[in-house]
Amino acid sequence: MEKSYYKSPIGVLEIICENDALISLKLVKNADKSDNETILIKEIRRQLSEYFSGERKVFNIKINPQGTKFQKLVWKELQKIQYGKTKSYSEIAAAIGNKNAQRAIGSACNKNHILIIVPCHRVISKNGNLGGFEYGINIKEKLLNLENITKDECKSFAPSIDNNSRILILGSMPGVKSLEEQQYYAHPQNRFWQVIGSICNETKLHEFDYDVKLKTLLKNNIALWDTIKTCKREGSLDSDIQNETPNDIKSLLKKYPNIKTICLNGNKSYSAFKKYFPNLLEKYNCFKMPSTSPANARYSLDKLIEEWSIYVKEAINV
DSSP: OEEEEEEETTEEEEEEEETTEEEEEEEESSOOSOOOOOHHHHHHHHHHHHHHTTOOSSOOOOBOOOSOHHHHHHHHHHTTSOTTOOEEHHHHHHHTTOTTOHHHHHHHHHTOOBTTTSOGGGEEOTTSOOOOOTTOHHHHHHHHHHHOOOTTEEEOOOOBOOTTOOEEEEESSOOHHHHHHTOTTOSTTOOHHHHHHHHTTOTTGGGSOHHHHHHHHHHTTEEEEESEEEEEOSSSOGGGOEEEEEOOHHHHHHHOTTOOEEEEESHHHHHHHHHHOHHHHHHSEEEEEOOOSTTOTTSOHHHHHHHHHHHHHHHHTO
């Protein structure tokens, strides 16, 4: 068993791991002298830091919660509550097939020893009240405020890139589905993965797991990011974007000098890039591409593949 601590904005978190899995993450008053820095604990620290800085919405950590069969059933259901969303005790009870178990649901939440990753803070009363919380309502309120449930606040995520990347594809701002999943082009009707799959001779790319999709692009020297870092937008339409701030694309290009070509996915990506980085338009091979969004009904899939192939194939085959 390995134990360590993480000083978070809500207090000191005690991390306990066993057999390569997290078994406990809870608030404690003080850290003792036990402090093991295993690879797993370092990864947990990293993901917690990203969560508290607003850069992570989904955790990718193996957990092994300790409890009764019923408690484990409830905790598994809690993990389905998305970042920035809440569910009531009655909704959780219905989801596990026991509508009369609301009180037991509350008890299971209080017995949860893996704070944040098993998000018991996202369970509230049916009337909208916060309900109870093992560590006090103030901590529950802080976590909910941190996740910012305001629906029109949007923040893009980290680029997919490596030192071999030669072409950078920039979207505008991920749509609602992509932000929820924390995945580029997650909307099932967005044709991006089909287009790129055809160009890279991976016609089933759109059916692959997300990690494999990204690895396939990197294998073909293709990097992904967005022109916009933050904005306000209700829904997914680019035309509804307001109060935008750009990503630091200049610094990214300086860090990865092998990139020579930039493809801008759609009108908004291009106009934002032109507005904030006019000098880069002359320094790099920049191309405004027809949007792969389902909103771009003027372009069939075949037409998109034809247009994108002209510039992407040439860049990746250099």
